[in-house]
Amino acid sequence: MNEILNIKYEKHVLENGLEVVLYQDKSLPIVSVNLWYKVGSANEVDGKTGFAHLFEHMMFQGSKNVPKEKHFKFIEEAGGNLNGSTSLDRTNYYETLPSNSLELALWLESDRMGFLLESLTQDKLDNQKDVVMNERRQRYDNQPYGLAWEIIFSNLFPKKHPYHWPTIGWMKDIEKFELDDVIDFFKKYYSPNNASLVVAGDIEYNSALQLVKKYFDEIPKGKPFAEVSVTSEILTENKKIVHQDNIQLSKIYLAWETAKLYDTDDATLDVLSDILTGSKNGRLFQSLVFEKQIAQDISSFQYSASLTGMFIIIATAKPEVSLDELKAGIEEVLAEIIENGITEKEFNRAINTVKSSFIYSLQNLNSLANQINNYNTNLGEPNSFIPDLERFQKLDYVSIKIAANKYFNNPYVELHIVPKEVNNAN
């Protein structure tokens, strides 16, 4: 069964440093072009947050040979779909379109990699500042519990840590984006030697490579820049934050700093989250939602990135239930695992789920191309589905107890989101 995860590919590095991975799959006449730039919000500095994400917007505003509004239009006209996303460590751009339009996608991606600044204007920046502020309002400020994520990050990671601020940026920073800073940011990070390109789907290796070279070869190499540095400061005592929001059911969040992406413990903690909340039989779910019925819902996950990771537990209290009661219920379950571990049966159930999810993930070309790029960028080897799966298969049920002991005894951030106090003044 693992054999279908063993993908064939070709990898080339252009003279300007651009990494190119080609993956052939002719089951449908479509192709995915997936480009990662190794820049994310971690490359920003305090006071100028949100730049990496702003770029995800500016990159769709046209470039030297592509008029504003035409980037989307060219792809849509070709029957494709497209988007981009920004995380802590990388920004990606991707489009899936009929395979006879591969050249169009490469033309568009190379034009904005090589020639974006020629068409960048103050008007475009002002417009996208407004759009980003509205994105921030819609996704975070005007969402119930919407600020939880940034409150946790900014408390778990100290002010000097590159994961301290939200990816979208602080509103006060977004408001004062300057054109010169935008230009500097682009020059520094949007270069071929800081990027990785995957072309996947209905392609021929040789002609696809020639097309990539045609459009990307002439883009000059960028200058080297200093790597992101991490402060060695860590959380030394528990932190509790209470935040009032327009909500009626309170939520509690518990967050620990843990292992980074592709670390062995990263896999262990993924399995642990499944054992805690992955199903009705999850330890936390069964105890708090099913038996005691003090939680409306509960989830947990390991969120990991290049520099570090965190494990988080989120529970919503039933009406009339206090967050302290909920927290005590969570602690009781964690203490049991720290003390006695889990059963082999629980472990096997979780591993089966991981294994089948690897197979299911092969269905969609766009996400497959993105995962190949993830492996290439983070591990230097595009064909890493099997080693990735083996990180899980090499574990055993005892490793879960060890990880629980290693991390759950450390200081953590505790966030309560509670209903606004009713103002009865009138």
Next chain:
Amino acid sequence: MQINRINPPKNNGEIKFHLPRFTRFKINNGMEVLFLQKNHLPIIKLSLQINGGSRFDPNGKSGLSFLTSLLISEGAGEYNSLQLDDEIESLGTLYDPSTDNDVIKLSMITLTEKFERSLELLSLIYQEPIFSNDDFLREKKKLLSKIIQNQNEPDYVATTNFDKIIFNNSFYENSVIGKTIDVNTITNSDVINFHKKYFVPSNTKLIVVGNIAQAELESILNKYFISVEIDEVELQKAFSSKLQKSKFYFIHQENATQSEIRIGHLSNKRSESDYFAKVIANSILGGQFSSRLNLNLREAKGFTYGIQSAFYYYKEIGYFEISTSVNGKDTGESISEIQKEIAGLKVEIKDDEIDFVKSYFIKRFPAMFETNSQITVNLSTLLKFSLSENYFDNYIERITNCSREEIEEIIKNQIKPDNLIYLVVGDREIVFPQLKKITDLEIVELDVEGNRV
């Protein structure tokens, strides 16, 4: 070597796409099956579709269909709730029950090697749910809390209240998850009876997409799905909402930083004769990123992160709706701009707009058949709206042949400015004065549950 980048490159030849074929057959208990064999990966997608969505909720029992879809997987056959879940998860199979206004769907995605056991469990869920009282009380309580929780989601408040206004006095009026006052009265017997009435072979269809041969599939299905004696499923009264005259509605949310806006009206049922003309007309207005509404309100004005419009379809009716979320202080101007775009659409559409939209739908066609789940969605659309067997065979031709006259006819007669219902969810202090400025119409204020304030 410098290359010429000025013009976009041309397509490289034509693509070859073979539309996958599905078959339709009945199993021994009378249940109809739509099946498409896809061998690319060792995966099978299954979807049991029961004609028993929230529109079948009895009067005063909104939420019953939804609650039934939750409770049905709380134990079945010899397994209690936790045991059943354990059995499914141990297979690595994903199980997902869902309900909408028309249909309850019990879906699974499984590895081929685990297909038979997964199907056996699905048949138990469908045929032999336990419906224990403890599970009922717990899930009902959770549902009541969920209703409260949703009242703080601006997007949810806007969408459900808009439905309530345009579908007033019909079986599409209530949200799928129901109203507190109704859910309070639901008993476990209601759930048991709902299951008994609707979860019968003649009222259910099964879609299977994946890596299995038809003969093997049929034999497995016949092994696990049993016949049941049933009463005739009773027919519902006809859909009864009427098109309304334009009116403004407003729902206050303290300190909302944005306003949720919904604008639209009832429209006719999905029909193959005008479906494609509606899709094209709407795409020009607000159906895509490069639509007039989005290019204006997002890319020119920066009022919003995004805006979209669509003709949506339930089984018995359709509706037209524009939806967006805008910065509070731009609420009035956003609505004015939306009105301008509708008026502008009625003045003129350009050939290149029509060509652009047609090109998009024609060329993206192969990508609609990529994953097993996408194909399942396509087949369920076919079932839900009783589309013709060759619907997908003729899809590209239908779009290609859609004439300018047909599209203009839709714009003229199916987008009705005098019947548009406007709903805004936002902060009263910021929004109300702006609404007063842009309309002389009555502004009706509602609470989050849709009651007049």
